[in-house]
Amino acid sequence: MFCKNSVYAATALSLMAGGAFAETITIATVNNGDMIRMQGYTDKFTEETGHEVEWVTLEENVLRQRVTTDISTKGGSFDIMTIGMYETPIWGANGWLVPLDDLSEEYDVEDILPAMRDGLSHDGTLYAAPFYGESSMIMYRKDLMEKAGMEMPKDPTWEFIREAAAAMTDRENDINGICLRGKAGWGEGGALITAMSNSFGARWFDEDWNAQFDSEAWADTLNFYKGMMDESGPSGYASNGFNENLSLFQQGKCGMWIDATVAASFVTNPEDSTVADQVGFALAPDNGLGKRSNWLWAWALAIPAGTQKEDAAREFIEWATSKEYIQLVAENEGWANVPPGARKSLYENPDYQEVPFAQMTLDSILSADPQNSTVEPTPYVGVQFAAIPEFAGIATDVSQEFSAAYAGQQTVEEALEKAQDLTNDAMEAAGYR
Amino acid sequence: MARAVTQQRKIANTALAWGIGFLIFFPILWTILTSFKTEAQAIADPPIFLGFDWTLANYEAVLERSNYGRFLWNSIVIAGGSTILGILIAVPAAWSMAFVPGKRTKDILLWMLSTKMLPAVGVLYPIYLLCIQFGVLDSKIALVIILMLINLPIIVWMLYTYFREIPGEILEAARMDGASLREEVLYVLTPMAIPGIASTLLLNFILAWNEAFWTLNLTAAKAAPLTAFIASYSSPEGLFYAKLSAASTMAIAPILILGWFSQKQLVSGLTFGAVK
Numbered sequence: 149m150f151c152k153n154s155v156y157a158a159t160a161l162s163l164m165a166g167g168a169f170a171e172t173i174t175i176a177t178v179n180n181g182d183m184i185r186m187q188g189y190t191d192k193f194t195e196e197t198g199h200e201v202e203w204v205t206l207e208e209n210v211l212r213q214r215v216t217t218d219i220s221t222k223g224g225s226f227d228i229m230t231i232g233m234y235e236t237p238i239w240g241a242n243g244w245l246v247p248l249d250d251l252s253e254e255y256d257v258e259d260i261l262p263a264m265r266d267g268l269s270h271d272g273t274l275y276a277a278p279f280y281g282e283s284s285m286i287m288y289r290k291d292l293m294e295k296a297g298m299e300m301p302k303d304p305t306w307e308f309i310r311e312a313a314a315a316m317t318d319r320e321n322d323i324n325g326i327c328l329r330g331k332a333g334w335g336e337g338g339a340l341i342t343a344m345s346n347s348f349g350a351r352w353f354d355e356d357w358n359a360q361f362d363s364e365a366w367a368d369t370l371n372f373y374k375g376m377m378d379e380s381g382p383s384g385y386a387s388n389g390f391n392e393n394l395s396l397f398q399q400g401k402c403g404m405w406i407d408a409t410v411a412a413s414f415v416t417n418p419e420d421s422t423v424a425d426q427v428g429f430a431l432a433p434d435n436g437l438g439k440r441s442n443w444l445w446a447w448a449l450a451i452p453a454g455t456q457k458e459d460a461a462r463e464f465i466e467w468a469t470s471k472e473y474i475q476l477v478a479e480n481e482g483w484a485n486v487p488p489g490a491r492k493s494l495y496e497n498p499d500y501q502e503v504p505f506a507q508m509t510l511d512s513i514l515s516a517d518p519q520n521s522t523v524e525p526t527p528y529v530g531v532q533f534a535a536i537p538e539f540a541g542i543a544t545d546v547s548q549e550f551s552a553a554y555a556g557q558q559t560v561e562e563a564l565e566k567a568q569d570l571t572n573d574a575m576e577a578a579g580y581r
Numbered sequence: 582m583a584r585a586v587t588q589q590r591k592i593a594n595t596a597l598a599w600g601i602g603f604l605i606f607f608p609i610l611w612t613i614l615t616s617f618k619t620e621a622q623a624i625a626d627p628p629i630f631l632g633f634d635w636t637l638a639n640y641e642a643v644l645e646r647s648n649y650g651r652f653l654w655n656s657i658v659i660a661g662g663s664t665i666l667g668i669l670i671a672v673p674a675a676w677s678m679a680f681v682p683g684k685r686t687k688d689i690l691l692w693m694l695s696t697k698m699l700p701a702v703g704v705l706y707p708i709y710l711l712c713i714q715f716g717v718l719d720s721k722i723a724l725v726i727i728l729m730l731i732n733l734p735i736i737v738w739m740l741y742t743y744f745r746e747i748p749g750e751i752l753e754a755a756r757m758d759g760a761s762l763r764e765e766v767l768y769v770l771t772p773m774a775i776p777g778i779a780s781t782l783l784l785n786f787i788l789a790w791n792e793a794f795w796t797l798n799l800t801a802a803k804a805a806p807l808t809a810f811i812a813s814y815s816s817p818e819g820l821f822y823a824k825l826s827a828a829s830t831m832a833i834a835p836i837l838i839l840g841w842f843s844q845k846q847l848v849s850g851l852t853f854g855a856v857k
Contacts, residue, residue, distance in 0.1 A: 174802045179816040184646065202802035205813035210797060217798060221709050225719055225801040336817070390818050395624040398820075408818065420621050420820070 170198035171460040176215050177230040178208045178447060180410075182280050182487045186468055189476060193467050199460045208335070219244045219452050226452060227461045231276060233267040233446050233518070237535045240270035246451040246458055248274045248465070255466050259491050264446050267518045267529075276448035277469040280410070281489030283512035284343065284442045286430040287397065287415055288404040289423060292316045292323065296403075306347065306372060306433045306441075309404065313380035316403030325380030327402035328373070331389035332551040334543035339443055339532040340406070341550060342543070345369040347434045347441040351522040352534050352571075357580040359571035361546075361564045370560045374553065386554035398422060406432055408445070409512055412505035413484055429508040431515065437523050443532035444516035446490070489513050542574045609833065615826035616640070623823040639827035647810060649831060656806035656835075658721050659796065660789035663728035664782055667736045670729075672778070675740035676766055680749055690741065693734040701731075701794045712799060719801040727799070728789045735788070736781055743777030744770070779846045783839070790836050807832040 177183045183205070190201045204226065206214060215229045219239065231239070239245050251257050257265075257274065264278040286304070293300055296315035301308065313325030329340040342352070350365035360366065377385050380403075382396055390407060394414060397405045398421040405411070418424040432442035449468060451461045467473060471493055477486045483500045488509055494500050495510045521531040528534035533543065546567040553563035575581050615623050617635045643649070678686050708727065709718070717723035747770065755769040771778065793808040800809055811832050814825040840847065 176801070179813055179821065180819050187646070204801050204805065204809075206797070206809070207812050207815035208817050210812050210815075214798060217705060217709055221706065221713060223709065223713055223718055391816075391820055394820060395626075398621070399624070399626060401626075410818070414819070 170200070171457045172200040172202060173227040173457050173460050173464060174202045174204060174225065175228040175230070175449075175464070176204045176206065176211060176226045178211055179205050180447075181413075181485075182410075183230065183447070185477065185481070185485065186279070186473075186487075189473070192476065193464060196467070197460070197463055199463065201464065222454050224452075224454060224456075227455045227457045228449050228464060229452055230279070230447055231450050232448070233444065234530065234533050234535060234540070236268045236276045236448060236450060237270040237529060238537055239450070240273065240275035244453055245275040246453055246455070246462075248277055248451075248462075251277075251462075251466060255470060256493075259471065259493050261490060261492055261513060263444060263513055263516060263518065264448075264490055267444060268446060268448050276446075276450035277465050278446040278448045278490040279469055280487035281444070281446040281513055282409045283444050283489070283509065283516050284340075284407055284432050285409050285412075285508055285512045286404055286406050286432060287412060288312075288428050288430065289316070289400075289402070289426050290428040291426045292403045293428070300428060300430050303431045303440075304433050306435055309406075309433045310372070310376045310379075313376060313404060317380040322401055323403060324382040324396070324401060325403040326376065327382055327388065327393040327396050327405045328377060328385065329389050329393065329407065330377065330381075330386040330551055330554045331392075332544070332548040333389070334533065334540050334547060336389040336547070337551055337554075338543045338547035341369065341373065341547070343432070343443040343532040344373065344441040346439045346522050346531065347432075347437060348372070349435070349437050349439075349523040351524055351526045353526055353528060353575075355525060355527050357527060357575050359568050359575065361568040361571065366564055367560065370550065370553065370564065374560060377554065386551045406441070409489065409505070409509040412509065416484075416504060427504075429505050431508070431512060439521065439523055440515050442512050442516050444513065444518055445532075536580075538574060538578045538580075542571050545570050545574075609837075612826045612833075613830050615823055616830045618823050618826075620820050620823045623826070624820055639823045640831070642824055643814070643827050643831065647813065647828075649810065652805060652807045652810040652832075653835065655721060655800075655804055656790060656808075656832075659724045659728060659804070659806050660786050662721070662725035663732065663789045664785045666725060667729045667733050667785060668740075668778065668782060671733060671736040671740050671781075672771070673766065674737050675744050676770060678737070678741050679744035679747075680752060690738065693737060697731075697734055705798060708795075709799070718799060719803050719805075721804045723799055724796060724804060724806075727795050728792055731792070731795070732785045732788055736785055739781045739784070740774070740777065743774050743781075747773050776846060776849050779843075780849070783843055783847050787836055787840070 187203050187205070190203075194200055211230070212235075215226065215231065216235075217223070218225045219229070236245070240247075260278060261281065264281045265274060268274060268276045268278060286300070286309070288300055293312065293316065296312065298312050298315060300312070309326065315325070317323065317325035329337045331337045345351075345366060348365050348369040350363060350369050351360050354360055382388065382401065388396075390411070393402065393405055393407060394411060396402050397415055400423045412427075412429065415421050415427050416424050432440050434440045449465045451458055451465070455461060469490065471491060474486045474491065474494055478499070484503050486494065486500070488494070488506070495506065500506050516531050518529050518531050526534070528536060533539055549558075549563040549566045549570075552558050553560050572581065614630070616639055617637070618629070618633050619636060619638070622629055622633045678690065712718040712723050715723075751773070752765055752769060755765050760769065791808070793812075796806050796808045797812060800806070811825070811828050814821055814828040
């Protein structure tokens with residue numbers, strides 16, 4: 149009898165102990181295909197570790213505001229936050245994130261693409277693990293290119309793109325040679341024009357944090373963009389963002405579209421895209437100055453400092469950004485649907501190499517260097533942004549001026565002049581100058 | 582002849598009213614229609630109005646991904662709780678302002694309204710820090726109190742306007758018959774102001790239901806209402822319009838049904854006193 153009771157007691161105690169280690173973690177994340185897919189596999193994580201997961205999914209901009217409020221006030225609402233390459237180094241420097249410097253050996257941190265690791269680190273310490281990474285590249289219609297009697301090189305110049313866009317434009321049949329973002333917002337049109345300006349030799353700031361919109365390189369960038377879009381872009385391009393262009397491309401109304409590499413899986417999906425079998429890929433254009441116009445971004449998982457569930461959060465991050473997770477998704481949904489752009493081993497996998505956009509995505513990611521993104525030296529890190537807290541606000545205002553110029557409400561010169569003044573004013577107020 | 586003109590005018594007015602009504606309702610109708618399309622049909626250009634294959638796939642996807650019941654329950658508690666609490670505080674306040682006004686009553690009313698003029702984001706951090714301090718972040722109680730405070734000026738103003746239409750003599754008569762203050766408010770004033778109170782209740786319930794700044798910023802997983810449910814289907818990188826429409830339709834359905842059944846009270850309450 150005593151023996152039986154002892155066994156019961158031991159079982160109960162071990163269950164209680166097990167229960168004590170099982171946590172419920174809250175994760176804030178964005179609403180995009182890969183993140184939603186991850187939510188679907190949460191049960192597997194719970195099975196393996198016993199930890200429950202609660203998701204808070206929000207639209208990107210709402211999420212950014214929400215997590216910034218929480219982390220800056222030490223609110224503790226979340227145990228894991230999905231953040232990007234812009235926030236990670238800034239928040240890491242502020243001491244707001246738990247350093248991810250003791251990840252397990254099996255996790256193989258060396259396997260993370262160096263560009264991603266650098267972009268998600270501060271002073272050499274990794275603060276967020278990339279769930280997926282992206283760059284930007286050209287997606288084009290092979291049939292229209294052929295019809296125009298041209299051939300897309302692997303690494304075209306902007307001059308070629310402008311020429312090809314004009315040749316592919318067929319206004320009668322509602323085909324626009326090129327679709328590009330023009331919508332105001334630092335993450336929308338602002339990201340494209342900043343990445344594009346890098347290839348024209350422009351930069352946001354000189355080494356003393358003086359705005360550089362009065363440079364010839366910026367005038368060239370904006371005049372080229374506006375000239376090409378007026379000639380060959382869709383009507384109302386000044387208010388088009390990623391979704392508007394995706395919609396146009398999928399309906400066969402764009403000859404070329406330069407945008408995020410993740411769009412490749414959308415435009416080649418026959419369920420949604422009417423041109424799925426006609427899409428080719430090429431590197432984002434350059435101007436022969438040694439810098440291409442592609443950006444670099446990652447959605448990554450980070451642990452806010454002060455969370456009570458750091459161990460469980462770390463376990464989740466290791467699971468969700470592991471090689472095994474990629475394998476799990478590939479087995480269930482095919483290689484085209486695995487989160488791309490984070491791990492070297494994925495691109496060495498022969499199965500993944502067969503995915504039509506895999507190599508071009510990798511080449512695009514590898515050709516972006518956040519530490520050295522411009523022709524002339526700068527004091528900031530980042531390709532399509534400058535990783536300083538003030539940038540988001542300033543760049544949103546600047547991109548509004550640019551969008552107004554695209555829409556014809558002011559000239560390019562006026563837009564650049566206003567951008568120059570407002571940037572210098574903001575930088576002065578923030579104490580940089 | 583005169584009758585013919587009146588008839589014509591009647592028809593014209595009716596047509597105009599229906600036209601304006603349809604125009605106002607069209608975005609909601611379009612959202613509902615889009616929720617039954619595929620993602621490709623949702624973005625088709627030219628847009629497809631009715632000639633598409635109706636599908637429930639978006640609703641299935643939304644129900645599979647999100648715990649709709651929890652969001653709905655949170656919305657009901659937050660909107661209902663804040664409205665009832667607001668009415669409980671506003672009835673005595675409006676009574677005193679309407680029937681025993683002081684020298685500063687008008688100023689107080691204006692001051693109350695002026696609190697609505699401050700952009701909410703201006704007090705986000707203080708309120709957020711207070712919620713942390715009291716341990717009520719991501720809780721329904723915090724939102725009930727905050728939404729009540731936000732809507733209180735409107736509730737007081739509406740009730741004050743209704744109460745002013747009630748002749749003070751009736752209350753005086755009740756007092757002469759020996760009614761206490763509590764009895765006067767509860768058994769004489771309140772029954773007379775039922776249409777006004779009902780429409781105030783409904784309007785504030787709708788306002789609290791649709792409130793999307795505080796409900797998004799002060800909640801995470803536990804207390805998130807339907808506004809957060811909608812926000813989880815919006816995305817700048819990916820076409821989820823059909824699913825977003827399905828989520829929006831599910832979020833507005835309860836309030837739309839409530840509004841439909843109580844439209845008489847709502848209209849009579851809103852026009853209360855207008856033809857005196």
